Amino acid sequence: MKKIEAFIRHEAFEPIRAELLEKGFPSVSVLEAKGSGRQKGIVEQYRGSTVQVNIRPKLKLEVVVADEDKDLIVETILRHSRTGEIGDGKIFVIPVEEAIRIRTGERGDEVTQTHAE
Amino acid sequence: MKKIEAFIRHEAFEPIRAELLEKGFPSVSVLEAKGSGRQKGIVEQYRGSTVQVNIRPKLKLEVVVADEDKDLIVETILRHSRTGEIGDGKIFVIPVEEAIRIRTGERGDEVTQTHAE
Amino acid sequence: MKKIEAFIRHEAFEPIRAELLEKGFPSVSVLEAKGSGRQKGIVEQYRGSTVQVNIRPKLKLEVVVADEDKDLIVETILRHSRTGEIGDGKIFVIPVEEAIRIRTGERGDEVTQTHAE
Amino acid sequence: MSGRKKGFAAALGVTLAALALPSVAFADVAADLEAKALELDMVWVALATVLVFFMQAGFMFLEIGFSRQKNAGTGVAKIFINLSVVTIAWWAVGYGIAGFGEGNISNFVGTDGFFFHYGQDILGTAVTADTAMLMLFGLAFCAVSLAIVWGTTLERIKFGAYAAFAVVFGALIYPIVAHSVWGGGLLSDVGGKPVMDFAGSSVVHLTGATAALACLLLLGARRGKYGADGKPRAIPGHSMPLVGLGVIILWVGWFGFNGGSTFVTEDAFFGEVMLNTMLAAAAGVIGASILIYLKTKALDVGMSGNGAIAGLVGITAGCGFVEYWAAPIIGLIAGFVVVWGVLAIEKYLDDPIGALSAHGLAGIWGTLAVGIFASPRLILDGAGAGIWYSIFGDQSFSSTIGQFGVQTLAVVATFVVVFILSYVTFAIIKAVMGLRVPESEEIAGLDISSHGMYGYPEAFIPQEEYPVGNYQPMMAGTPVATPEDR
Amino acid sequence: MSGRKKGFAAALGVTLAALALPSVAFADVAADLEAKALELDMVWVALATVLVFFMQAGFMFLEIGFSRQKNAGTGVAKIFINLSVVTIAWWAVGYGIAGFGEGNISNFVGTDGFFFHYGQDILGTAVTADTAMLMLFGLAFCAVSLAIVWGTTLERIKFGAYAAFAVVFGALIYPIVAHSVWGGGLLSDVGGKPVMDFAGSSVVHLTGATAALACLLLLGARRGKYGADGKPRAIPGHSMPLVGLGVIILWVGWFGFNGGSTFVTEDAFFGEVMLNTMLAAAAGVIGASILIYLKTKALDVGMSGNGAIAGLVGITAGCGFVEYWAAPIIGLIAGFVVVWGVLAIEKYLDDPIGALSAHGLAGIWGTLAVGIFASPRLILDGAGAGIWYSIFGDQSFSSTIGQFGVQTLAVVATFVVVFILSYVTFAIIKAVMGLRVPESEEIAGLDISSHGMYGYPEAFIPQEEYPVGNYQPMMAGTPVATPEDR
Amino acid sequence: MSGRKKGFAAALGVTLAALALPSVAFADVAADLEAKALELDMVWVALATVLVFFMQAGFMFLEIGFSRQKNAGTGVAKIFINLSVVTIAWWAVGYGIAGFGEGNISNFVGTDGFFFHYGQDILGTAVTADTAMLMLFGLAFCAVSLAIVWGTTLERIKFGAYAAFAVVFGALIYPIVAHSVWGGGLLSDVGGKPVMDFAGSSVVHLTGATAALACLLLLGARRGKYGADGKPRAIPGHSMPLVGLGVIILWVGWFGFNGGSTFVTEDAFFGEVMLNTMLAAAAGVIGASILIYLKTKALDVGMSGNGAIAGLVGITAGCGFVEYWAAPIIGLIAGFVVVWGVLAIEKYLDDPIGALSAHGLAGIWGTLAVGIFASPRLILDGAGAGIWYSIFGDQSFSSTIGQFGVQTLAVVATFVVVFILSYVTFAIIKAVMGLRVPESEEIAGLDISSHGMYGYPEAFIPQEEYPVGNYQPMMAGTPVATPEDR
C-alpha cells in the first residue's frame, strides 16, 4: 500500500475529492498546513507598520491506496491542482505496511477504500 | 521503528492517551484533520438555503514506537475507538528509519517513548 | 528521498525556516499539532473549578529532501529547537518513494527543493 | 416625524395669548406646569425603559460568553423569542394581573387591564399615553426577570421550552409577585408594614433565580460537568470579551433599572439612587475579586463580572432606602456572597453563569439588607428603618426587627410561590414536549441541532467546503523580497 | 463643564426677584415655562438622537455578522467613513435640500440652510441651538437610511464607492425624499391628503432599500453564491452573536427612532409610539420564526433577527397613527413578509443580510398598513383613517380608500425617484472608478485587499509568524501531576 | 418602584389647591417651576452620566480589539477593577479634592466633601440629590481619564498596577487637575483670563495620556515590537470588529461627555455642543483615513477609528466655544495629528492603541484650538476669543493672543503636573510590586497567567481536552445523499 501525500491549494480540494469519490476512492483525509517553497510570502500593513508572513496556507491531502491504484490517484490530484503558477505544491509517495479498518478490525489492501462488504 | 497513524473520532482520544500513558507510552501526537470515507457528509441550513459539507472532523493520532510495541499500540487504539458505527476511522502503519530526541540528541528505538534516563 | 518530520516548539520554527532557506532548502511544510511526552500537561482555573489539559501545542515540521541532504536538515533543526528543557520534541525520518512537483509534473530528487530551472 | 408639533406650538400660543387675563391664565400656567412635570417624569421613565430593554443584550452576551462556541447562536435566538413572547403575554394578560393601579389594592392579583388599549378603563382611570409608558417600563422589568431564568439552563435545554415558559411567566408568575409588592398586594402591607424592595432584588431577581432553580432541578447538569468521581469540572465559556460586554451593558442598564424606579423626577432623587447603585456595583467587583483570588490564586474574569452583578442585585432593593455609606457595604458582601455561592452550588448543581448566586443569593441578601440599613430618612410610610439604626441610632428595636421580619417574609414568600409555580410549569413542559435535547444534540451543540447552522460557521465548517475558498490571499499584500530561488 | 451654569442660576434669580411684581413676574413665569417646555422637548430629541446614532453600531454588527471572517474589518471602516461623509454632506447641503422649515412648503426641494450655522436665516427664522438639535436628529435619520443601502453589497464592493455614494445620498437623494413627505413637499399634500409616514417606513427604509437594489443590479452576486445549476447556495456569515448584537442595538435604538419622531413631549405621546414599536417588533420575531421553521424545520437565528427588524420597519410609518391592537398585526405580517421575501429574492439576487426584504418589502408593507389601520383618533389633519375603520367603524370608504391610495402613491413615488437617482449615481461610479473589486481580491477578502490587514489577523496569519509566538503557555497553570516518567 | 410617587402626586395636589389664593399660589408655581427646571437639568445630566459610563465599554473593546487573543480576557477584568477602585477612591477622597463648590475658589485643591454623604456640609451648602447626580457625573469623567492611562500598557503590565494606580489617580491626580480648571483653581483665573476647556481635552484626555506616557517609560515595549534592527514591527490586534464596537460606543458616549458638560438645559445649548461634536468626529475620520491611505496605500481600519477619537478629543475643549464651521476644521486637523503622531511615536515607543496620539496630541491640539477658534459669542466671562477673530474679525490681538497663551499654559501645566505625579506613583509601584510581568508570562499571555484561564479558551485548549468533545455533530444536519458506497 502507498500513502499519497499532497500539498495543494485549498480550491483544488473539492474537485479532487469529487472525482476520487466517483472513481471509487471515497476515503481521503485532509489537514490544514502552511508551507513555503518557491512561492514567496507577503508583507501586510497594520497601523503604518508591517508584518512579514513567510508561509502560506496549504492543504495536506492524504490518501492511502493499494499499490496499483497509486498512479490513478496521483494523476487525479495533478489534473485538478495544477494552475501553472508557483505555489501549486508537491506530491510525495510513502510506503505503508499495514492498514486496519477500526470499525471492523479488517486489515489489508481492501480496507484502504470502501469496497463492497 | 514504526509510526502508527490513526484517523479517529475526537472522543476516542482521551481514553487512548490515558491507557497508553499507563502502559508506558506517554509520547503521542495528535493533529486536527477532516476526512471522508464511508461516512456521509451533512447538509446544513442557513437563511433558507443550504450548504453541503462533505468532510467530517477527525483526529489524526501519530505514535512512533519500536517495532515490537506496534501491536500493543494498535490494539489499544482499536479498543477505544471502535463504536461499530461508520466513521470509526482507520489505522495505518508506516516504517520509520530514524528517531532523534531533540533535547538530548539521542537516537534510536529508546527515544520514541520516555525511558528511564 | 527522506521525509524529516519534527515535532518542535513554535518559537523554533522561524530560525529553522530562515536557515534552511539560506542553505538552499526553501521548501518546508508545517502543521499545528498537539502532543504529550515527558512534558506534563497543565491545570487551568475557571470560576473556581479546574480543567486539566494533558497535551501541549507543538508544531509538526515536514521537509522532504534527497537522501544526502537529510543530515544537514536534521542538524539544522536540532540546533535551533534544542532548549534543554523537556518538551523540546523529536525528529523522525521516514522513507519517501516518489516526489512530484505539481506545477510542472517533474519527478524525483530534484523537485524536493527548488533547484535552478 | 409628524404634524404633532403644530399642536404643541398652538397650545403654547394659547398660553401666551391668555396672559391678558391673569387669573384664567394663571390657572392655565399651573396646569401647563403640571402637564410638563408629568411629561418630564415620563421622559425620565422612557430613558430608563430604553436602558432596561438594553439589558437584554447584557443577558445575551453574558450567556453566550459563558457557553461553548457550539452553543453561541442559540443564545441570540433565545433572547429574540423570549423577549417577543413575553411582550405579547404581558400586553394581553400580565399587565392586568400585575395590577399596579390604586383600585387593585389588597387583591391577590390585578383584575383589570387585559389586552391593554388606549382609553381602556382600568379600575376607574382611563389609559393615556403616560400609562402606556409605565406599562412598557413594567414589561422591561418582567423581561429582565425572565432573562434570568435561563442562566442555569444553557447548552442543553430544548428551544421550545423558552417560548412555553415565557407565556406562563409573563402572564402569571412575574405579575403575581410584582402585584404582591408593588401593586398593593399582600406583601405591600404585612401587619401595617410594607415590604421595601425599591427596584426588585426580590421581585425581579430572586423571582428569576428561583424559576432558574426549578428548571435546573428538572433538567440536570451538562454532560461532562461532573467527573466519574462526582467532582465538578470546569467547562470554560468561549469568550470573556463577550462576558465583559454583557456585564457592562447590564451595569449601565441598571442605572435605568434602579434610577427609573423612582418613576418621578421629584427632587432629582434618582441622583441618590444612581450613586448608591454605582457604589454597590464597584464594591461588588472588589469583594468578588478579592475572595476568588484568595481562594484560587487567580483573578477569574467571570467572577469579577459576577461580582458587579451581585453588587447591583444586592443594592436593587435598597437603592432608594439606604445612605451612601451603606451601599458599598451591601455591594461588598454581595460580592463575597456570589463567589461563595458559586463555589458551594457548583458542587451539586450545574449553573453555567452563576445565576443562582448572582441573582438568587444576592437578591436575598439585598432584600434583607434593607432591613439592616434602611435609613429613617428614606423609608416608606409605615415601614421600620434598618436594624443598624437601632444599634447606632434612635430607632426602636421592635420596629426595625419587625421590618427585618417583613423583609425575610418577602424572601420566603417569593421563593415558595415562584418555586412551586415554576416547578409545576416546567414539569408540565417536560411531560408534554420534553425539556432537554437528546445527548447527540447536546454533543453536537444546540446551534446546529436546533437552528440548522453553527453560530460561528467558520469554526466548524472546513474552509474547503465554502462555496468560495476563503484562504487564498494570493494577490493581497506585497510579496516578500526573498533571496532569489535557487 | 463650563461657566454656563452661572448664567442659568442668574436667570432663576431674576425670576425669583420678580415675584414682587406679580403681573410682570407672571408673564416671566409663563415665558420661562415655555422655554423650559422647549428645553424638555429638546432633551427628548437629544436622547432620541443618541439612540438613532447608536443604530450605526447595529448596522455595523448586522453586516459584519453576516459576512465571512475575511470581510469583517471592512464593515467597521465602512461605517466610520460612511457616517463621516454623510455628516459633512448633510451639514453643507442636505439639510438645506430637506428644508423642514415652514417656508419651504410646496417646493420640490428646500432652498435655504446650506452650510448650517448659528444665526443663519432660514426662510425667516434664525438658527438657534434647538434648530441644531433637530438638524442633528435629521442627520441621524439620513445616516440610518444610508446604512441600509449597503446591505446588499457586502463582500465584493469597492471601498471607494461608499464615500462617493454617501456624498450624493446625503446631499441630494435622501433630502429630496424627506422634503417631499416631512418638509412640506409634494407628498405632504396629495389632493388635500398628506402621506402619513410617522418615522419613515418609506422615507427612510424603503429609500435605503431601493438604493440597495439599484446598487445590487449593477454589482452582481458574490462569487459562488449560485451553483452551476443556478441554484443559490448558502454562504454563512461568520458570527451569529454579532448579528444578535446588531439586532438588539437596532431594536433599542428604534425607541429613539420612532419615539423621537414626536419631536415634542406633549402629553407623553411618545409612550404610545414606543409601546406600538415594541409590540410590532415582538410580533415580527414571532412571525418570521414560525414561518422559517415551517419552511425549513430549523429556527434560523438570522431570520429571527430579520423578523425583529421587519416588525420595526413595518411599524415605523404607523407607530404614531395606529392603536395598540394593530401593532402586533402589522409586525406579524412584516415577519411573514421578510421570510417570504428573503426566500423569493434569494433565487435571483444575492442580498447577504436581507435588506431588500427587511427594509424594502417591510417598508412598503408598513406604509400601506397605515392606510389600513390608521386610527381616526391619531391621523394627521386632512388625512383619512385606515380602511379597517370603514369596515368596522364609521369612516367613509371614500376617505379611507383615498388615503390608502395616497400611501400607495408614496411607495411608488419614493421607489421610482430613489431608484432612478441611485441607479444613475452608481452607474457613474461604476464607469469612473469601478464598483466591484477584482476576483482575486474578492477571494482574498476585502480586509486584506482594501485595508492591508485582516479583521481577525490571528485567524489568517500563522502564529509562528507573529513577532512573538503566541502559543507557549510554558509557565502558565499548574503542571499536571502525572505518573512518574518511566 | 417605590411609594415616592405618592409624594409627588400630593405635591401637585397642593399646587392645584393653592389656585384659590393667586398671590401665594403664584409664588408656589414659580418655585415649582424652578424645582422642575433643576430636575430637568438633572435628567439631562443623568442621561449624560449613563452615556459617559457606557464609554467604559468603549475603552474595553478598543483595548481588547487591539490586543492579541491571549490577552483578551484581562482587558475585561481590568475595566471592572479599575472602574470599581476609582469609584470608591472618588467617593471617599477625589470628589473632595476636586472641590467644584464655590467656596473652594482659588485653592490649590478642594478641602471638603470627603466620604460624600447626604446632608454633608460642603463649604456651606448641604448635599442634596442633585449634588449626588453631579458628583456621579464627575466620577464618570474621572473614570474616562483613568481608562485612557492603560492604552500604552497592554499585553505586559502586572494586573495589580491597575488597582494601585487607580487609587492615586482617582483620589489625587485627576482631582487636582479638575480642580484647577473647573473647580475654581489656579487655571480658572490666569491673570484674569480663565482656561477654556469645555469638556476636558486637556483636563480629561491630556491627563490620561500623560499618565500613560509616564507608565510606558517605566514599562518598556512589548517583546518583539522592535526588530534586531530597532525598527518597529506590527503586532496586529486580534479583532477589528471589537475595535469598531469600542469606537462607536465612545463616539455615541461622547454626546453625553460633551453635551452633558453644559450641566443645564438652558436654551437647549447642548444642541450646539452635540452638533459640533458630530462634525469634528466626522472630520477626524476623514482626515485620518486620507492621511494613512496616502502614507501606506491601505485604509487601515484602526487608524480610521483613531481618527474618530482624535476628532472627538480635539473638539472636547471647544465644543461649547466654537461655531459650527470651526468644528470640522478642528476635527480634520486632529485626524491628521493622530496619524502623524502614531507613525512618529511608533518609532520609539510601543503604544498599542495610539493613546498618546489620540488622547494626548489631539488633546493638546484641542485645547490650543480654542485659542484659535473660540467665538466671541460663546466665550467665558473674561476670556479672549480665538486668534481667528483678530484676523478676520474685530477682536484685539492682545486679547486673543493672551487667551492662546493661557490655553498653552494649561497644556504645559497639566502635562508637567500629571507627568511628575504619575511617574512618581508608577515608580513606587514598580519598586514595591513590580510593573511588568515576567517574560514567560508575557509570552503565555496575561489571560492564562494572571487569570488562570484564556479569554478565548477554545482558541487555546484543544477540543479533545474538553469534558465533552465539541466537534462531533454526528446527528446534526441531514446526511448528504452520496453515490452508494462501493
Ligand SMILES: Nc1ncnc2c1ncn2[C@@H]1O[C@H](COP(=O)(O)OP(=O)(O)O)[C@@H](O)[C@H]1O
Ligand atoms: N520538500 C518539501 N517538503 C515539504 N513540503 C514541501 C516541499 N516542497 C513543497 N512543499 C509544500 O508545497 C507547497 C508549495 O510548494 P512550492 O514550492 O511553492 O510550489 P512550486 O512547486 O510551485 O515551487 C509549499 O508551501 C509546501 O507546503
Ligand SMILES: Nc1ncnc2c1ncn2[C@@H]1O[C@H](COP(=O)(O)OP(=O)(O)O)[C@@H](O)[C@H]1O
Ligand atoms: N484510505 C484512506 N486514506 C486516508 N484517510 C482515510 C482513508 N480511509 C479512511 N480515512 C480516514 O478515516 C476516516 C473515517 O473513515 P470511514 O471510511 O468513514 O470509516 P469506516 O471505516 O467506518 O468506513 C475518514 O474520515 C478519513 O479521515
Ligand SMILES: Nc1ncnc2c1ncn2[C@@H]1O[C@H](COP(=O)(O)OP(=O)(O)O)[C@@H](O)[C@H]1O
Ligand atoms: N514517539 C512519539 N510519537 C509521536 N509524537 C511524539 C513522540 N515522542 C514525542 N512526540 C512529540 O514530541 C513532543 C515533545 O516530546 P517530549 O517527550 O515532551 O520531549 P522530550 O524529548 O523532552 O521528552 C510531544 O508533545 C509529541 O508531540
